[in-house]
Amino acid sequence: MEALRMRIVILGLSMTSSWGNGHATIFRELVREMVRRGHDVLFLERDMPWFAAHRDLPLPPWGRTELYQDLADLSDRFTQDVRDADLVVVGSYVPQGVEVGRWVQATTRGIPAFYDLDTAVTLAKLARSDFEYLSPDLIPGYRLYLSVIGGPMLRRIERELGSPAARALYRGVDPELYLPRPSADSWDLGYLGTYGADRQPTLERLMLEAARVWRTGRFVVAGPQYPAVVRWTSNVERVQHLSPSQHPEFYGAQRFTLSITRADRVLAGYSPGARLFEAAACGVPIISDVWNGVESVFVPGEEILLARTAKDTLGYLRDLSEEDRRTLGAKARARVLAEHTSAHRALAVEQYAREASSGAAAAGTPVERLIV
Missing domain, CATH: 3.40.50.2000 (Glycogen Phosphorylase B;)
Structure with missing residues (x-):
């Protein structure tokens, strides 16, 4: 019907x-x-x-x-x-x-x-x-x-x-807007999200700590409302705000993107965030925090990478082959086009x-x- x-x-x-x-x-x-x-x-x-x-x-x-x-x-x-x-x-x-x-x-x-x-x-x-x-x-x-x-x-x-x-x-997600836009890589890892007190500890653990360890790595955080007390190292670039039309180009300039789930959604499970589908549709490989039900959306290890520590993040950034990186991004995009x-x-x-x-x-x- x-x-x-x-x-x-x-x-x-x-x-x-x-x-x-x-x-x-x-x-x-x-x-x-x-x-x-x-x-x-x-x-x-x-x-x-x-x-x-x-x-x-x-x-x-x-x-x-x-x-x-x-x-x-x-x-x-x-x-x-x-x-x-x-x-x-x-x-x-x-x-x-x-x-x-x-x-x-x-x-x-x-x-x-x-x-x-x-x-x-x-x-x-x-x-x-x-x-x-x-x-x-x-x-x-x-x-x-x-x-x-x-x-x-x-x-x-x-x-x-x-x-x-x-x-x-x-x-x-709109596949006509969010699609791969490859460019010269500007950053090894990026994060797009408004500041959230509950998300900040995860951002610190998965990205900012990794940036302090890997000082030659290139990182970026885009989004408003971050307080002045946040410590940014010199290899972390800040972008205050991006309109939705700018998101695909932003994703395309990253080797990997970081997805962080709000603390209450982690507890609830089965709660994919908006940026998760955006990034996947753009074909950029995703490193995500761990939450119950993620496997119902993407296959861990094949369509998404899960991280609990800065060491996990750095392992993906520095050790994953270029072929595996591209394959993971392509598989995530295929899943989005088929279901999301x-x-x-x-x-x-x-x-x-x-x-x-x-x-x-x-x-x-x-x-x-x-x-x-």
């Missing part, structure tokens, strides 16, 4: 600005693919000053993107869109997300869904009664709980939090919507526009 054209409304953190967040790129790629597949998509973004000052895509070319000022403005201008949509998705970290979620669930006649791009953080917040953008009473009312963490966490969301259907929706593109994620959303609409048919939810 093929999905018919859906009317979709997404209320997300941002699509116009990738500054300091990974949400924008994820939404851009998902919306683009949904539009390509014939769906009518409206993306609603709260107009926040920090995004307004750093908009690298002020007018997204896919579907329709609108900014709103506050909850009153949202309700005044977009009630009809939300009411008539087949699928309404609220993302994590949406400002006043609890109020937005209540409004969506009370307004839409379609399927209300929550897209948690921060699942481990969200569950930790709920455990300490921090209801910044999601509260326990909302979860049963979201007929889909889409999560960037898969595996056993999904069953926990259903059993303990009352979600009718928790489903994995990992980050996809944005088109795959759009298909997953259609399938999840099909399941949700079918299961809710007895409650009177219209399904004829969703399913052939």
Whole structure:
């Protein structure tokens, strides 16, 4: 069965600005693919000053993107869109997300869904009664709980939090943008990521300690918000910010790239980060920290390299043959193209919507526009 054209409304953190967040790129790629597949998509973004000052895509070319000022403005201008949509998705970290979620669930006649791009953080917040953008009473009312963490966490969301259907929706990647762009190697190892206090010890252990040992090695860290107290050696170059369009060229200038998983995602497992798929699609060999479920995404030793110490990192950088290095990168790219593109994620959303609409048919939810 093929999905018919859906009317979709997404209320997300941002699509116009990738500054300091990974949400924008994820939404851009998902919306683009949904539009390509014939769906009518409206993306609603709260107009926040920090995004307004750093908009690298002020007018997204896919579907329709609108900014709103506050909850009153949202309700005044977009009630009809939300009411008539087949699928309404609220993302994590949406400002006043609890109020937005209540409004969506009370307004839409379609399927209300929550897209948690921060699942481990969200569950930790709920455990300490921090209801910044999601509260326990909302979860049963979201007929889909889409999560960037898969595996056993999904069953926990259903059993303990009352979600009718928790489903994995990992980050996809655009193979037309993220593709190999070989260049003269500028760095032996690079890392792309905004500063995170939980990730910094791993960056220190896997890269910065290696840089101190191998002083002739060339390293680079790209991303904002690193504090002045971080000690950078002279062989570690710093890049403050890269827009998504610059990522492939950045990856192409590295012999290897480093992938670091947030501490809470390491504990949760089954949580591939956004940069992991980007780098693999660009064909650059990946050195990753170790987390449960990585083997469900890439084959260790064949498609990805795992490191626990600086010694592990240096072993890969200095001892792996050029032929093996290139083969590993090519195999990772092949896996991404086969299973992890944005088109795959759009298909997953259609399938999840099909399941949700079918299961809710007895409650009177219209399904004829969703399913052939």
